[in-house]
Each structure stands twice: as structure tokens, then as C-alpha cells.
Amino acid sequence: MTVRMKDIARDLGISPMAVSKALRNHKDIGEATKARVRKRAAELNYRMDWVARSMVTGRTYLVGLVVPDLMQSFFAEIAAALTAALSPAGYHLLISHSSENATDEAANIDLLESRKVDGLIIASAQRSAKALKSLKTPYVLIDRRVPGLKANYVGTENEDIGFLATRHLIEQGCRRIAHLKGPVLSTAEGRLKGYRRALEKHGLKVQSDLVLDAGHDDASGYQAMQRLLSRKVRPDGIFCFNDPVAVGAMRAILEAGLSIPRDIALIGVANMHSSDMFRVPLSTIDQGTAAMGEQAANLLLASMAAKKPLAPRQLILPPRLIVRASSRRQAAGN
Amino acid sequence: MTVRMKDIARDLGISPMAVSKALRNHKDIGEATKARVRKRAAELNYRMDWVARSMVTGRTYLVGLVVPDLMQSFFAEIAAALTAALSPAGYHLLISHSSENATDEAANIDLLESRKVDGLIIASAQRSAKALKSLKTPYVLIDRRVPGLKANYVGTENEDIGFLATRHLIEQGCRRIAHLKGPVLSTAEGRLKGYRRALEKHGLKVQSDLVLDAGHDDASGYQAMQRLLSRKVRPDGIFCFNDPVAVGAMRAILEAGLSIPRDIALIGVANMHSSDMFRVPLSTIDQGTAAMGEQAANLLLASMAAKKPLAPRQLILPPRLIVRASSRRQAAGN
């Protein structure tokens, strides 16, 4: 049925081992024989059985990707960047999603390990190091840090994100700045911390009632913003956990008949594709998503190539403020 | 090092085969023994080696996904829907992208086959059936049909999409309707055909200079629109290949100081997430992306489960017009 090395070997009157070595261009085999093997392999349309090879070499050339939700364009972009960076090295990406559920995530990781992936890239929903610290497979955390876990990590400094965004709103003249906070994770906590630091640094009061849990998507951002608007006193600036939340907030604000940025200035995080084409073009903090994916891939490649586990490395990429109309209140140029 | 079945067997004084059967809940093994095996397996934290199992059973529980580009939210959404539908059945998705290149795509498919995936889902960049018709692995084409290939397929009727969009523009009073066409593929051809049919049916002239190649993304849509605007006579309606192209076109139109939809009405295809929050909320044709992914997954699951190849099935999902401000010229309600 399918062609095996032994078929080539029989045809050529040599041993299967010689075929195996020839195809891997091993130096034990003479050039003449290698040529014959390659020729016959091509004729028979031979294709390596990677499963069999994996069994004996212990390497699958598979990398598992665990994300909360591929639908979020941030993670889709990560996945794309990873594929691009890993495939030249012969790796394939195996995806699975955790739906923000730590237990599901752990089960997924287990499964991926039993599939013998050579490495893992994880945007983790874990709140503790427990499930991850026993991992034997090399891995890289991406975007989200896990408390108490010293591991390879690539991400942005979330506190800087919060600080940058909030300071920008302050500079635009906002004085009552609210924060639509994300789910409880290192990411959300860092951004909140940065938000607080910026307020304090500029002598503004940190009011806990101006921080609302807003989930991480469009719909929950909309709801949170509605709650905020129903109060007697309105905020004049909103720092949103991410762009989808900001889009939801935008919807709520515009529906309420208010103007962005005149009544309320708005800024998100992530630089979603096309967010410059929104009804009010959305200011945001760019995390360098593609670069993050690429760096994570490189870090993982290095870890997988090493014989002994390497010392974990942390790569922190600098966030970048992108000012668009949703937060531009000063008549400043451009 | 890692725990194997034979370790459990030795501990319990039974044969490895008995362990294998017990863990698969095979009826040959008594309940008492099964319980002992399961208990010991849990204690030792035993995990199946899927590579080894695959080698003997011939099934990997892997499904390969081949798309042109995961960055396009359409394909990301497909990937997400597929993962969601396949993982309950124990399948994992292996992704690879073709960058719209037929040769790369064929190479990727080859590689996935040599990894022994049980099935494939392909949004193909092929223009002919050649590369695909020799596939032995069950597969489902998604979104894009390959000319001359009778295979499993899930997608929308592209001609209907073109017709629906164009008719809508006509009904809104447009008389000079341009089409920003996508790359040459069944998809783009179908949409173009529908565009022509709608024009003819309403007694409008089909002018070939109103059909421009516009690629499939934001940037190329922008350029195509600029070319179109540089002409002496302006169109008053644009049917765009997809939403990203429409976003690019929108940018060009607004930059030119024109109004959407008053000067030019605009409609895209795909119902990109958040496209209702655009500067001018974008009318579009919804293809039911998530449903497409789900149906494709089900079709593939059925094909993989069958002993003998099943007769190929084609599932055509109906497109749905979504009217937003970018094309609403009549003072109609809502």
C-alpha cells in the first residue's frame, strides 16, 4: 500500500538501514548510493512516516499552542506569527483552547504532552504555578504571566501599558478616569497597577468605584460601560482593558448620545486590526503582537534545541502608545 | 523515566496486554482488574503515549488545517470553530498556511499527510484539481472550491453573495456600481458573476472598467479605490470582495472628502467582527463563518469514521445581507 523504506531497500538490493541513512544524508553512505536511493524514493513517491520516526527519535516536531480563545484577534495573530516562525524549522503547531478555564487548560496541556509535543506555548488561564511547574516539556508563557512561576515568558509590561494609557488621558485633560478592568490575571492586574500609578503620580485620587470588571470582550465592555453611565457623575476618560472592551464601551457611549472624545475620551489596548476605521478611530496601546509571537517561537526553539533545560528567560517588549481620535482632546497637531 | 503500560503490568503482576485492554475498557478484562489498573495508573500518573498508539492503530486523531493566512479574521474564525467542533471527538488541529501559494500549499499537504493526519480541512489556493485529486486522506474543502474537483465542500454560494450585494446597491439607487474583485479563485469569480447577473437583471450595463482587481486585504483595497477615484467619472456604489478590502476602500473614499453612503455606497463580505463600529458602519454579506467551520468538522468526522470513502457531499450555506449605514441611502426605517 504505502511505500516504506524497506520497499526502496528491496528494489535496490540494499538494507533498509542504508536507505534510512541515505535519505538523512548521513555520511556513512556513498554518494552513488544516496543518488540511487533518492531517485527510487522519488519514483515511488516515498514519504517519511513521521509517526514511526517520532517513536524512535522521541521528537515529533510538534509544538502545542494553548490559548484561551482563538477568536480573539490578539491570539489569532499570535498563532499566525508562531506558525510563520516555526514552520521554517520544520515544526507544526497543534492548537487547543482553554476557554479561560484553568482546569480545561491543564487537561489540554496533559493531552498535548501525551501527544509528545516537543514544546508548548501557553497563554495561561492559571492563577497559580501548580499545574505548570511539573511540566517536563519545554514551554514559553506568552502574554500572561503565572504568579509564582519562574518560566520562559514573552510579553509586554502590563504596568507600563496601564501607565502609558492613563497618563495619556490625563495629558488630554481628563480628570475623572475610569478603568474597565479585565478578568483577574497578571495582565489585568498589571494594567490596573499602572493606571493607579499614573493617577497618583499626577495627583489624582484613585477611586475604587471607577474601576469596573468588564470581562474581555465587546459585549461585556458594553455592559460595564452602561453601568458606568447610569451613575450620577460621569467619568471623562476611560482606559479599557483591551480593544474589544473599548469597542463595546464606544457603542454604549455613542448610544447614550455622548461624544467621544469631547464628553468621554477612550483608549484601549492591543491595536486590533482596523481599529483606526472605527466610528471614532480608537486610540490604543500597541503590544507588538507579531513580534511577541516571533520572539516566543525563537525562545522555544532555543529551549527545544538545548540538551539540558536552559535558565528561564523573560522577554519584555515595550508597549507603544497610538493616539487616534478617541482620545485626542487637545487641538494638538496630527 | 516515563511510566509505561508494562510498569503498571509488572506492579500488578499481570500482562501488559491486560493493562492495555483494561485502560481501553475492553470487555475481555474483569471489572476488578480494570479497577486495579485504573487505580495504579492514576497513582503513577500514567499517560498514554499517543505516538506509539498511532503507530499501531494507524490513527493519529489529528486533523490538518490548511488556510492561506490565519491573520484574516475569517480563517481565524474558521480555525476556532473547527477546534471547538473537533476537540470533543478527541481530535486536535494541526495548522499550516499556504500564503495563497499553490505550490506551498501542496507541500504543506504532503507534509501533513506524512504526519498521518486522519483528515484535512483545506481552504485551497489551487487553481486545478491536480494536486488534490490524489489525496488518500479524507478531506473537506472549505470556502473555496477547486475547479474540476468533486470533493467534500462547505461554503457559501458566491454567486448569490455577489447578486445579493449588488442588487442591494441597485435598490439603494446606485447606478454606477463598481466591483473590487478578489484574487482569481472560485470565490472571486462567483462573486463577480453574481455582480454581473444582478446588473443585467436590472437593466444596467456591465462595464468591465468598473471591475478592478483589489487583492484581499485592507492595503490593496485602499489602492484599488484610489485608482478608481482618480478617474473622471466616479462610481456611486462599490461592492467589495470582502470586508478588509471594503475597509481600505472606506479609508480612500473618506480621505478624498467624499461621503459614504451619499456619494458612494459601500458593501463588503464576511461580517468581520466589529465592522458595525466602523467610521461608517459597514454593510456586508454574512457567510455564517462559524457554522461553516462546524459543518465542515461534522462532514470530516463522518468521512473519517467511514471504512470506505463516502460519496463527496457539498454543503452550501445561504448568505445573509446585513444592511448598515455604509449602503443605506433610502430614508427607510431602522
Add this chain to the structure above:
DNA sequence: TGCGGCCACTATATCGCTATACTAGCGTTT
């Protein structure tokens, strides 16, 4: 002539699991 060394292979033994075939022991049937 003998011996070491190198070249170009061959031979064997797994990798961890499961398909297939076989068997001991016991109860039931005729």
C-alpha cells in the same frame, strides 16, 4: 605478510503500544 584504519555498508534490537491468536479453568449441555 601483517596490521591498523577507513569506507560503505549490514544486523540486531528496540521505541510503546495493540491486533491476533491462543489457553486455562470452569460451568453447562446432551
Add this chain to the structure above:
DNA sequence: AAACGCTAGTATAGCGATATAGTGGCCGCA
């Protein structure tokens, strides 16, 4: 009592590749 069938296992032989060790022939050198 012999034959049969059932239960609950065991024994063997791979799946298709590669790691590791071994081997025959030839050359050069003393």
C-alpha cells in the same frame, strides 16, 4: 463423560523507523 462455550486473561508478532554495534574489503605502510 465428552464436547462445547464462556470468561479472563496470556503470548507473540509486528507498526516503520533509527541507534548502536558490527563487518568485509581495500589501501597504505612497515
